[in-house]
Amino acid sequence: MATSPVRAKDRHKTRIDTWQWRGKNARGEMVRGELAAADYEHVRRTLAQQSIIVKSIRKQRKLPGFTKRVRPRDITLFARQMATMLRAGIPLLQSFTAVADSTRNPAMRNFIETLHKDVAGGMNFSKALAKHPRHVDELFVHLVEAGEQAGVLDGMLERVATYKEKLDALKARVKKAMYxxxxxxxxxxxxxxxxxxxxxxxxxxxxxxxxxxxxxxxxxxxxxxxxxxxxxxxxxxxxxxxxxxxxxxxxxxxxxxxxxxxxxxxxxxxxxxxxxxxxxxxxxxxxxxxxxxxxxxxxxxxxxxxxxxxxxxxxxxxxxxxxxxxxxxxxxxxxxxxxxxxxxxxxxxxxxxxxxxxxxxxxxxxxxxxxxxxxxxxxxxxxxxxxxxxxxxxxxxxxxxxxxxxxxxxxx
The missing domain is CATH 1.20.81.30 (Type II secretion system (T2SS), domain F)
Incomplete structure (x- = not known):
């Protein structure tokens, strides 16, 4: 039992990869797909929970320099999904898990799991976000902090998502004019x-x-x-x-x-x-x-x-x-x-x-x-x-x- 925190810490440091799997579902139909996970066993357990009989699991190969990264639209979607989850009454930590499971970007999944770990350890959501200035701007941090203080975190995340969606649309128009x-x-x-x-x-x-x-x-x-x-x-x-x-x-x-x-x-x-x-x-x-x-x-x-x-x-x-x-x-x-x-x-x-x-x-x-x-x-x-x-x-x-x-x- 004493080694479990260390193992959990090591697991969070492990790189998240994309795994391609193939198998049969409960109706005997052949199904396939992709899953972002740290290792082979994690993929196998996740598929077993979904009653899928695994035929093959292999790591998706990536060309050097073409690994996925966290993009601004990923952060926008994250804010929108978190706002929807919290508004539906789902607790914050459960919302992190659900959003992380729904993303196919390993870098984004790793980012969300890091937030989950920090918040589960007692850190405020806003402070956990502030640790990632490359992905999250000051406005996001300020609004989440205000939402935590006022008890309206879902509303503030909704506001962040709306703001970023409009800003992304404006950037796309300007890029269209230039490119x-x-x-x-x-x-x-x-x-x-x-x-x-x-x-x-x-x-x-x-x-x-x-x-x-x-x-x-x-x-x-x-x-x-x-x-x-x-x-x-x-x-x-x-x-x-x-x-x-x-x-x-x-x-x-x-x-x-x-x-x-x-x-x-x-x-x-x-x-x-x-x-x-x-x-x-x-x-x-x-x-x-x-x-x-x-x-x-x-x-x-x-x-x-x-x-x-x-x-x-x-x-x-x-x-x-x-x-x-x-x-x-x-x-x-x-x-x-x-x-x-x-x-x-x-x-x-x-x-x-x-x-x-x-x-x-x-x-x-x-x-x-x-x-x-x-x-x-x-x-x-x-x-x-x-x-x-x-x-x-x-x-x-x-x-x-x-x-x-x-x-x-x-x-x-």
């Missing part, structure tokens, strides 16, 4: 590079027997093909190095990150989307934390980190200092010269009426809808532009290769 044209143009340039390296050399060997001077477009295409064949590896390495260097610089250099944020906000169309997105995220985060009873100073600090833009993050921290010195929130927002007149006016009304959280939510709703509309408009405008660019790249290259053949046919 869609980049991905399509990247495919276009990739196809063009493939044609230059693999297809154009075939035409070049054929043109050598013409004995006549090639048209200028064809000469340019062949020169590009020769350059691509000679330096494609260096170009790929340089591109990867530039992307990696930018990512490192953005993480490690606050000054460089600030300059990039300012540049992004000045871009046509896309800059407006990023600007409205930052205001929406600030408003939604501040409304959620303030409505939960979190002090305004702490709520502003949390909102600064959630804005998603260095320029707004610095401005919100300045707002926090001004408010702490006695200024009203809408005055401090106006002094930054970043926030729109609508947002400032709505905050001023909320402060006067004592309904700041409601007004901030309205600001967030308005700008989230505005971002969605602008992203849809941007996508519609970019589609014909992208088609034209791809047509020029691929079509121009193909035409330049067939020009000598056309001239040869006219000469005959």
């Amino acid at each position: 869609y044209p980049t991905a399509v143009l990247g495919v276009g340039f990739g196809v063009t590079a493939l044609l230059l390296v693999k297809v154009v050399p075939q035409f070049e060997s054929m043109f050598k027997g013409f004995g006549a001077e090639l048209p200028m477009p064809t000469q340019v295409t062949i020169a590009l093909s020769e350059a691509a064949q000679a330096h494609w590896l260096q170009a790929v390495i340089a591109l990867v190095a530039v992307i990696f260097g930018l990512r490192v610089a953005l993480k490690r250099s606050p000054a460089f990150s600030m300059q990039v944020s300012r540049l992004m906000l000045r871009l046509p169309i896309l800059g407006t989307i990023l600007d409205r997105s930052a205001i929406a995220r600030f408003s939604r985060t501040l409304a959620t934390t303030f409505a939960a009873g979190v002090p305004l100073m702490d709520a502003l600090e949390t909102s600064a980190g959630a804005s998603g833009n260095r320029v707004y993050q610095r401005a919100i921290l300045v707002i926090r200092e001004d408010v702490s010195s006695g200024q009203q929130l809408h005055f401090a927002m106006r002094n930054t010269r970043l926030f729109s007149a609508l947002a400032i006016q709505m905050v001023a009304i909320g402060e006067e009426a004592g309904s700041l959280d409601a007004m901030l939510n309205k600001v967030a709703d308005f700008y989230e809808e505005d971002v969605e509309t602008r992203v849809d408009t941007l996508t519609s405008l970019l589609e014909p532009f992208i088609i034209v660019v791809l047509g020029i790249l691929v079509g121009g290259l193909v035409v330049s290769m067939y020009l000598p053949i056309f001239e040869l046919g006219n000469a005959i």
Whole structure:
């Protein structure tokens, strides 16, 4: 009996893997599936409890670097499931177990089991969450702590889930605006590079027997093909190095990150989307934390980190200092010269009426809808532009290769 706590501790340190199993159920039907567990025996016992006669169990193999991790949407789903469980009257520890059993992500299962262990050991849920800053932000911790103190943990988890769902939807819209044209143009340039390296050399060997001077477009295409064949590896390495260097610089250099944020906000169309997105995220985060009873100073600090833009993050921290010195929130927002007149006016009304959280939510709703509309408009405008660019790249290259053949046919 004395060794059981040690064994339990070792079990929690064991890596959670995904196991694929196959067997027969109580009706004699062949069934199969996956289960996240620490070892073979755990899988066998779990299946035996479900009256499944096991035929085979094997660990799912994973490629190096492709192991699953805890994603933001996993945390959102966890908050929603926990809120539902607690609202249904299920105790907290039982809720952890049920949610852990329902997830197929080993990393997420391990995270939930760690929370279960800490809370079962006497730690508050909020303190257990605070031990995982990589997965859980300060807002989540603040709201859970407020829910524990007020005895409304299910309501606070519901609020966290709703907030994160709206924030995830907003992030997805912004990513769509940024990644869609980049991905399509990247495919276009990739196809063009493939044609230059693999297809154009075939035409070049054929043109050598013409004995006549090639048209200028064809000469340019062949020169590009020769350059691509000679330096494609260096170009790929340089591109990867530039992307990696930018990512490192953005993480490690606050000054460089600030300059990039300012540049992004000045871009046509896309800059407006990023600007409205930052205001929406600030408003939604501040409304959620303030409505939960979190002090305004702490709520502003949390909102600064959630804005998603260095320029707004610095401005919100300045707002926090001004408010702490006695200024009203809408005055401090106006002094930054970043926030729109609508947002400032709505905050001023909320402060006067004592309904700041409601007004901030309205600001967030308005700008989230505005971002969605602008992203849809941007996508519609970019589609014909992208088609034209791809047509020029691929079509121009193909035409330049067939020009000598056309001239040869006219000469005959």
